Amino acid sequence: MKFGVIQFPGTCDELDALNAARLVGDARLLWHADPRLHHVDAVIVPGGFSYGDYLRAGAIARFAPVMDSVIAFAREGGLVLGICNGFQILCEANLLPGALLVNANRRFTFRQVNLDVIRPHTPFTRACPPATADGDSEQPIRLSIPAKHSCGRYYADEPTLDAIEARGQVVLRYAPGENFNGSLRDIAAVSNQAGNVLGLMPHPEHAVHELLGGSADGLCLFRSMSLALDADAT
């Protein structure tokens, strides 16, 4: 299976995303001005500052030629993962509900965060290791991965929040005490209704080697996508 990692002018995390994807499969970059997806099986919209984040984060990138193809790919059920700026772009493209606002602490914040896996059986989380050796389902799976952003406060209006919670679209939450950006209802990752598009602000692609950052917890998201695609193929 092959991942496609989109590169916009101003993207800065595409090489780490490429590296993470290559630990579980094949991967290539996709250039923003080229509308073709080159037969990739899954798309990653990585972090950075696409088009300088002018106007609003993701507002300009959302209209890049490649995004029309990503939107069509997502509507057909293709797996799309948006990380940080990628999450902002997917919200701007209306592939995901809600919006990302300036952090409640008003600061660019870089720190390791603990995330609880609320939905462990999605195409993005199915390979996350059980929280305990005996698979105690009462205990949430907890991932430790870094976050770095100034505009990551998840916001949607109350009816939308109620609806996405009821439909199981809240896939990850900040663990108690970890919600530094003020995201509503501690939401860290949200999927679309069909479950094939996921966005999150923290960076799983930066946590794929124990030696770099002390955690490889991020890898399970990429492994999950790989497993989901293999399951589809058989």
Add this chain to the structure above:
Amino acid sequence: MRARVLIRPKAGILDPQGAAVERALPALGFAGASHVHVGRLVELDIEDADQLRPMCERLLANPLVEDYEIQLLDPAPRDEASA
């Protein structure tokens, strides 16, 4: 035609920039300022003013979280450079 679009956070949405400015003002001796909100201003020359609203809906504002207000400034003020 000259147009001005004012974009501001929707009422009720936390506005950290506005809150920071509001807290900074008393420190400078400006008492009595409240409900401070910080938004964006987009000014442009446009031939067809009917395009402004769809322009705001699709790009200039995010209607989920921002309100916008369109002002038409006619006749267009001369550029400072040419005045």
